[in-house]
Amino acid sequence: MMRLSLLVFVAFTLLSSSHADAEFNPIRQLGRRSVGSDDYKVNCQSFRVGVEANNLRDWITIPTYCKSYIKTYLQKNQYSLDVEAIAVEAADYAESLQKDIFLKDIWVFDIEETLLSNLGYLASSSVDFGTQQVYATPYYEWLTSNATVVPAILELYNAVVENGFEIVLLSEAPESIGDALVQALQNAGFSGWTKLILKGDADNGKSPEEYKSAKRTELVNLRYRIAGNVGDQWSDLSGENVGIRTFKVPNPVYNRIWD
Ligand SMILES: [Mg+2]
Structure with missing residues (x-):
């Protein structure tokens, strides 16, 4: 009788815990979908996280069904909150880093x-x-005449300067728009950078990663x-010489500015 009671107790406990796991396990898998079939849809939040984590690469445009999700992400609070969180973390690091002698x-x-x-x-x-894909000519026309500041990054920029670091601006923008870009940066409140590196004719044909790696390596070679x-x-x-710490600002809209 006692053995029977024990068996009933154990069975009840196992059933209860498996029910609890199914109900409360936050990472339990959703129903499996077949990757590659026509009805396969990536959840839009998963798409955005995949982009930010560098799990999704070489994508060209966002899934069309994610447009309203991306629009809401950018225009409501979450994008600003994400940028601010990154800027605060980076500023704390800038303040704490021991300078190299x-x-x-x-x-x-x-x-x-x-x-x-x-x-x-x-x-x-x-x-x-x-x-839609982002093309360089109209993108930079807009940037040099209508760009706005990213407020949290301006605060980070100023904090980095106040902590005694020199600033290097490294952009894929062509050298031909250098003056207009400087004006846009100044209009947005940025000043005091040491170097502004833009893409010259000799850089044509390099991928964005190759171009930026080469420019960072030149900086490292200059001590x-x-x-x-x-x-x-x-x-x-x-790529090469990425720095002691990197900080990824969100961008779920494009993966590359196309020539
Ligand atoms: Mg960029």
């Missing part, structure tokens, strides 16, 4: 969608929140130490 400590900032926001253009019918590196594309933060 032999090398010049610098921070590298990307410009497009890092210091300057082109959200007005990304929201226009030309890009339509990423359902700079890249303490921090901030950009919205993984091509800003991967």
